[in-house]
Amino acid sequence: MRALIFRVWEGLWRFLVQVLRVTPPDRFKRLFTPILTPLVRCAVPRRRIVAVMDAAFGDSYTPAAKRGLARGVQQRIVENALDCLVQMGYPERLRGVLDIQGQENLDAALAKGRGVIALSFHLGNFVLLSAAMAAAGCPVHTLIRFLDDERLNNLMLHHSRSFFTELMPSLPRREAVKKILGTLRDNGAVMMLADNLKRGELETTLFGQPVRTARGFVSLALRTGAAVLPVYLVRGRSGGLQLVIEPEMEMVRTGEMGADLAANTDRIMRLLEELVRRYPDQWYWLTVKLAGQVQSPPPEDVA
8 A cells, every 4th residue: 555655646746747847837836726725635634733733822822713824834735835846847946036034144154164054844845945045055965764665765866956955865874974974074064854853862842842852963063063054944925935044053062962962952942932933834733743732623623
């Protein structure tokens, strides 16, 4: 069954790319928005998003507001997926529509000559983020967990050229660390997502509830001295894409590795909380499971 699902995804991917070759971007989006919308609503049910929002926000949002935000999350997924598909057919198009904020922060980090860790989250169009960073003059190497399917992996590697990135498999871990260190030594940039919060080596909190996260990105920053830049690609009120490059996040360094890992991880989680509150309809709520999450929401919240 798993192999069949992979073949379906591969076939759909190849079909959409073929359509892109003969369809202008705006027409492509108009054509496929009504097709992708119900598929996303089935794959990412609103009730699952609302359940995590309940655990995160409590009563600070009304139930109706949470359902509205969850509907917005579903719509953003559709928009982001279409933007990524368009990127495969028209790789240079993004440069003409992208608004970049914080270019000076990127320039200052690169000027230090110790490499850049582009720290991001499943926020906005995180898949297209590598192309946006390239437009800002800083192509990134993207750390990614490859699928258990060689044909889909090869397809990803082929189309990664349209996103101006080099994909770096996260496993085996020793090989991944070796490649990351080499990139940073050459004053390159590595992009990592810091919000896979369902399991990991470090215990921290998000919205006051315990979660577990990986220690790798903080450990690398402490050991290499690379600049840590929070970056994200979000959709503005007018519908355009905005690359935000925050000022460098200075790492807490006391000399005690355990304490430094905990302190810096906690600061990253506080940043994530701030961004989620700022863009509640642009974070992919399914990357975390909070302790207070409702397991069986009412059936009327499904759509």
